[in-house]
Amino acid sequence: MSTPTMNRTATVLLTALAPVSWGTTYAVTTEFLPADRPLFTGMMRALPAGLVLLALARVLPRGVWWGKAAVLGALNIGAFFPLLFLSAYRLPGGMAAVVGSVGPLIVVGLSAVLLGQRPTARSVLAGLVAAFGVSLVVLRAAGALDVVGVAAAFTSAASMSAGTVLTKRWGRPDGVGPLALTAWQLTAGGLLIAPLAFLVEGAPPALDGRAVGGYLYLALANTAVAYWLWFRGIGRLTATQVTFLGPLSPLSAAVVGWAALGQTLTPVQLAGMTLAFGATVAGQLGVRSAAGRSFGSGESNRRETSADLTGPARGREGAGSAAGWGSGPAEANRREASADLTSTALRQT
Numbered sequence: 001m002s003t004p005t006m007n008r009t010a011t012v013l014l015t016a017l018a019p020v021s022w023g024t025t026y027a028v029t030t031e032f033l034p035a036d037r038p039l040f041t042g043m044m045r046a047l048p049a050g051l052v053l054l055a056l057a058r059v060l061p062r063g064v065w066w067g068k069a070a071v072l073g074a075l076n077i078g079a080f081f082p083l084l085f086l087s088a089y090r091l092p093g094g095m096a097a098v099v100g101s102v103g104p105l106i107v108v109g110l111s112a113v114l115l116g117q118r119p120t121a122r123s124v125l126a127g128l129v130a131a132f133g134v135s136l137v138v139l140r141a142a143g144a145l146d147v148v149g150v151a152a153a154f155t156s157a158a159s160m161s162a163g164t165v166l167t168k169r170w171g172r173p174d175g176v177g178p179l180a181l182t183a184w185q186l187t188a189g190g191l192l193i194a195p196l197a198f199l200v201e202g203a204p205p206a207l208d209g210r211a212v213g214g215y216l217y218l219a220l221a222n223t224a225v226a227y228w229l230w231f232r233g234i235g236r237l238t239a240t241q242v243t244f245l246g247p248l249s250p251l252s253a254a255v256v257g258w259a260a261l262g263q264t265l266t267p268v269q270l271a272g273m274t275l276a277f278g279a280t281v282a283g284q285l286g287v288r289s290a291a292g293r294s295f296g297s298g299e300s301n302r303r304e305t306s307a308d309l310t311g312p313a314r315g316r317e318g319a320g321s322a323a324g325w326g327s328g329p330a331e332a333n334r335r336e337a338s339a340d341l342t343s344t345a346l347r348q349t
Contacts (some may be wrong), residue, residue, distance in 0.1 A: 016248055052219075086149070132275030164242060165239045167231060
């Protein structure tokens with residue numbers, strides 16, 4: 001196996017950890033968190049995670065990226081979280097997950113319009129199979145469908161899909177890694193949800209130790225790390241490849257429910273899991289050649305990692321300075337001392 005292929009496979013596997021992590025959200029929410037607080041939970045997932053990553057990256061948007069970060073944060077977080085919870089509350093069984101599983105098909109269509117990637121028969125078929133497989137896993141006894149719930153589920157899927165494609169189209173500013181981009185979006189999304197949560201749900205609920213632990217898990221592992229892996233994957237893979245990893249979330253939720261909550265898995269559900277997982281794999285293979293162009297070289301990936309690791313330094317010396325995170329007198333003195341030492345060395349030679 002060639003090095004680019006191995007790197008691409010590793011990126012796919014790391015990106016897949018994001019939807020696998022998101023599949024644990026239902027169990028954590030029902031077992032650890034206060035009931036009937038979906039907006040507060042969405043805010044607690046996004047805003048603390050965004051602020052933590054922002055403190056680590058220490059780079060703020062510049063110029064047009066203030067607007068772009070707000071748009072991406074609204075699509076991927078600020079609108080997606082409330083609509084997702086609204087659909088889950090209003091639809092029976094796993095209908096919200098079924099409607100949401102059309103996300104890969106939406107991305108295929110948007111990628112053709114915004115990214116110039118022609119849809120293939122394989123990707124369309126894989127999207128249909130994934131949606132059918134998810135329906136077998138999560139759909140329960142039918143009830144009367146709520147129009148608002150269906151609209152919310154579809155709109156949440158469309159919002160996340162549009163955010164994924166626009167994230168791919170806009171890329172990142174020079175010298176900015178996926179850590180900073182993730183921080184911007186989570187912070188923007190959390191700030192959008194916060195006033196809505198307080199207006200609709202009132203004051204925050206009292207939290208016990210279990211709830212605090214649950215919110216810490218959701219904010220750090222389930223959101224900060226997971227979304228960093230997700231946006232990192234968008235930068236290295238095609239938008240279609242990344243979104244075809246989405247069906248892993250309801251599959252993970254089903255496995256967690258079986259292993260931790262004592263829920264049963266029927267033969268039909270197991271068949272649906274097999275179909276959805278197969279469609280996920282097919283979604284990676286169907287755009288392999290395009291992914292190779294999008295993925296880039298090993299050198300570009302090293303530069304991306306370097307941007308994350310050196311983000312604070314870049315923020316102090318360049319991007320951060322323009323955004324208000326100035327270098328300060330101490331940094332200026334260090335640069336002046338370095339220039340003096342260099343000048344002395346040149347004179348000695």
